[in-house]
Amino acid sequence: MLKVITDSTCDLLPEQVEAHHLSVVPLYVNFDGKLQKDRLEISTPDIFTGVKAGKKIPSTSQPSPEDFKGFYDNALMVADHVLSIHISSKMSGTAQSATLAAKEFEGRVTVFDSETVSVGLGMMAMRASDMAWMGSKREEILVALEQVRQKQSIMFTVDTLDYLRMNGRIGGAQALLGSLLNIKPVLGVKNGRVEAAGRVRGRPQAIKELQNHIAKYVQVNGPSRLCMIDTPGGEEEAQRMAEAVKATGVEVIGINPLGAVVATHAGPGTIGYGIEPIKL
Numbered sequence: 572m573l574k575v576i577t578d579s580t581c582d583l584l585p586e587q588v589e590a591h592h593l594s595v596v597p598l599y600v601n602f603d604g605k606l607q608k609d610r611l612e613i614s615t616p617d618i619f620t621g622v623k624a625g626k627k628i629p630s631t632s633q634p635s636p637e638d639f640k641g642f643y644d645n646a647l648m649v650a651d652h653v654l655s656i657h658i659s660s661k662m663s664g665t666a667q668s669a670t671l672a673a674k675e676f677e678g679r680v681t682v683f684d685s686e687t688v689s690v691g692l693g694m695m696a697m698r699a700s701d702m703a704w705m706g707s708k709r710e711e712i713l714v715a716l717e718q719v720r721q722k723q724s725i726m727f728t729v730d731t732l733d734y735l736r737m738n739g740r741i742g743g744a745q746a747l748l749g750s751l752l753n754i755k756p757v758l759g760v761k762n763g764r765v766e767a768a769g770r771v772r773g774r775p776q777a778i779k780e781l782q783n784h785i786a787k788y789v790q791v792n793g794p795s796r797l798c799m800i801d802t803p804g805g806e807e808e809a810q811r812m813a814e815a816v817k818a819t820g821v822e823v824i825g826i827n828p829l830g831a832v833v834a835t836h837a838g839p840g841t842i843g844y845g846i847e848p849i850k851l
Contacts, residue, residue, distance in 0.1 A: 575591075578598060592704060596642050602618060633664040633667075659687055661764050690725070727758055755773060757780050
């Protein structure tokens with residue numbers, strides 16, 4: 572038996588984690604002098620309310636190798652092997668911590684760098700665990716994950732680039748800073764980093780641009796499944812966009828609020844999606 576472990580930047584709903592038999596290692600948020608576990612001890616509204624009240628935008632940090640060892644020990648009590656799938660190594664040291672911990676388990680833990688984040692990572696973890704439960708071998712799952720990594724797309728728009736800039740995660744979107752008033756960025760994850768995918772005038776146009784990208788994606792990749800993402804300030808738009816996407820035949824598997832770690836970098840009013848082919 573193979574057990575899949577991921578981390579809290581996967582932004583999966585609790586019911587998705589349970590249904591797909593996943594274990595989730597929390598990252599940390601350093602906010603107002605306290606180091607707290609993502610989703611377990613601090614939530615996204617906690618951060619945005621605090622920042623609005625004048626507190627400094629928090630920083631985030633990866634789990635320690637010791638954190639991972641605890642999860643691996645528990646998993647290997649019932650499983651033969653662990654597949655540990657994590658946020659892009661270009662965004663976080665999480666995969667590095669996992670790799671250091673894996674060395675203690677004599678080849679019984681495989682670490683996979685998703686080269687993405689949020690529901691992109693989450694959908695990879697769900698697919699891998701589903702394959703494991705259906706009897707696929709580790710090598711087959713890794714081949715599938717490589718294919719997903721190449722074909723998957725995650726795109727989003729934000730109300731402000733301040734959060735990405737303050738945390739140094741802006742990547743190739745740096746050029747969008749200092750834009751004209753009401754110019755909204757369209758961002759994507761490419762080669763493991765946040766990159767600019769365009770900029771448009773106004774929020775409605777940014778959302779329309781996201782929908783255009785979905786339509787183009789499906790034209791190229793065929794039947795696809797999609798998971799929406801949002802933060803406080805973007806919930807209603809995410810719901811409307813999900814309904815519009817469903818009407819085009821795309822399978823929407825969730826509308827997922829960003830957890831505290833990812834939201835710390837994205838900021839309020841974020842809306843976006845992760846999409847991948849249903850069949851590889």
